[in-house]
Amino acid sequence: MMVDARGLGCPMPVVMTQQALKASPAELTVLVDNKTAVENVTRFSESQGYKVSVKPGDEDDFVLQLSK
Amino acid sequence: MSKKVNWWVVGSGIAVGIAALVLTLMGNPKNMGFCIACFLRDIAGATSLHSAPVVQYVRPEIIGLVLGAFIMSVASKEFKAKAGSSPATRFVLGAFVMIGALVFLGCPLRMVIRLGGGDLNAFVGLLGFVVGILVGVVVLKKGFSLKRAYNVGKAEGATLPMVMAGLLILFLAAPALFKFSEKGPGSMHAPTFVALIIALVCGALAQRARLCMVGGIRDLVMFKDAKLLYGFVAIFAVILVGNIALGNFTGFSTLSQPIAHSSHVWNFLGMVIVGWGSVLLGGCPLRQLILAGEGNADSAITVFGMIVGAAFAHNWGLAGGADSKAEDGAYVVGGISEKGQIAVIVILVLLAVISFVNIQKAVKAEKAEV
Numbered sequence: 001m002m003v004d005a006r007g008l009g010c011p012m013p014v015v016m017t018q019q020a021l022k023a024s025p026a027e028l029t030v031l032v033d034n035k036t037a038v039e040n041v042t043r044f045s046e047s048q049g050y051k052v053s054v055k056p057g058d059e060d061d062f063v064l065q066l067s068k
Numbered sequence: 069m070s071k072k073v074n075w076w077v078v079g080s081g082i083a084v085g086i087a088a089l090v091l092t093l094m095g096n097p098k099n100m101g102f103c104i105a106c107f108l109r110d111i112a113g114a115t116s117l118h119s120a121p122v123v124q125y126v127r128p129e130i131i132g133l134v135l136g137a138f139i140m141s142v143a144s145k146e147f148k149a150k151a152g153s154s155p156a157t158r159f160v161l162g163a164f165v166m167i168g169a170l171v172f173l174g175c176p177l178r179m180v181i182r183l184g185g186g187d188l189n190a191f192v193g194l195l196g197f198v199v200g201i202l203v204g205v206v207v208l209k210k211g212f213s214l215k216r217a218y219n220v221g222k223a224e225g226a227t228l229p230m231v232m233a234g235l236l237i238l239f240l241a242a243p244a245l246f247k248f249s250e251k252g253p254g255s256m257h258a259p260t261f262v263a264l265i266i267a268l269v270c271g272a273l274a275q276r277a278r279l280c281m282v283g284g285i286r287d288l289v290m291f292k293d294a295k296l297l298y299g300f301v302a303i304f305a306v307i308l309v310g311n312i313a314l315g316n317f318t319g320f321s322t323l324s325q326p327i328a329h330s331s332h333v334w335n336f337l338g339m340v341i342v343g344w345g346s347v348l349l350g351g352c353p354l355r356q357l358i359l360a361g362e363g364n365a366d367s368a369i370t371v372f373g374m375i376v377g378a379a380f381a382h383n384w385g386l387a388g389g390a391d392s393k394a395e396d397g398a399y400v401v402g403g404i405s406e407k408g409q410i411a412v413i414v415i416l417v418l419l420a421v422i423s424f425v426n427i428q429k430a431v432k433a434e435k436a437e438v
Contacts, residue, residue: 007152007153011350012213015290039278
């Protein structure tokens with residue numbers, strides 16, 4: 001599953017991640033384009049028991065891989 | 069719930085608190101060491117966008133906050149030029165937030181500073197602010213979005229920093245262009261370079277910490293995340309302790325507070341507008357300045373909207389008037405004019421309309437599916 005939150009400001013990336021995690025998927029990919037969103041999505045996902053790894057994506061984007 | 073304290077947030081909250089105390093000691097109005105709404109309004113006055121004689125001054129604090137965030141974001145490679153997320157809606161929301169703030173007489177930052185100074189009218193404002201945020205959170209949960217922003221050229225992203233740099237140059241080189249209050253809050257100010265340097269530091273810290281007065285309560289409600297709330301609490305604590313230490317603290321009261329009125333209904337509703345509008349915008353007025361500094365042209369548009377909102381607030385007599393003492397010593401409760409009251413109600417209705425028309429359920433489902 002993938003959440004594309006590029007171009008969205010606070011708190012939309014976290015809201016969309018929260019929405020997607022409602023179904024308790026084993027894995028989730030989240031795309032964001034700013035560091036604030038990386039920090040916020042990471043903090044939220046970790047509070048939900050997910051491990052988060054961050055990789056650089058296309059252009060200046062970030063790809064967050066969430067896994068249980 | 070994450071209990072980990074983010075020391076950047078606490079540190080920048082403490083810095084902003086100390087900055088407000090120092091700026092007040094050095095000449096800024098009482099309980100107004102740092103107020104984004106008040107200072108944007110003063111800039112609107114200085115540039116003749118409104119003609120209220122007591123609130124006209126080119127506040128270096130605003131210039132410093134934007135440029136501090138700009139420099140910090142460039143240095144940390146976080147500067148990103150972005151635009152296109154419903155700019156016109158943001159302009160209007162910026163104006164509404166400003167009018168709400170001027171009804172109450174302060175942005176969320178000054179609300180915290182007023183609370184720390186013992187002004188219980190700010191507590192009434194805080195209640196309204198929380199209610200506004202809760203309404204905003206419900207709207208967000210329903211699927212409200214101002215849509216995404218896109219990459220734009222660096223120059224577009226640097227618009228507000230460049231405008232602020234230009235304003236500073238004009239202020240220093242050609243002060244005759246501007247109007248300056250001879251009495252009232254606009255005439256009270258800290259020395260230019262002290263204010264500028266303090267604000268540069270605070271802007272840089274606020275950028276690094278993502279300091280936001282609305283984000284703390286919003287994130288606590290939505291995600292049980294207290295990170296930003298620590299900044300809010302740190303500012304309050306520093307102001308309270310500082311005022312007690314300096315002998316300025318005279319207890320908590322709603323009466324005779326500096327540049328404040330005790331018209332409770334309107335303090336409450338003014339801050340409902342600020343809380344609600346700020347959640348829709350994704351950040352309080354301070355945060356808009358910082359975001360505009362780091363390349364967000366939508367936030368720059370919001371700041372321009374706030375300046376225009378301030379002009380309307382004074383040109384149409386919508387802003388709050390402070391409590392005062394009559395010649396015979398009787399206490400006169402201030403507040404807002406009938407026009408101001410109508411404006412508050414109309415803006416609340418329009419916020420509901422803007423909230424409703426931007427709720428998009430389909431988009432959200434689509435994105436989650438990909």
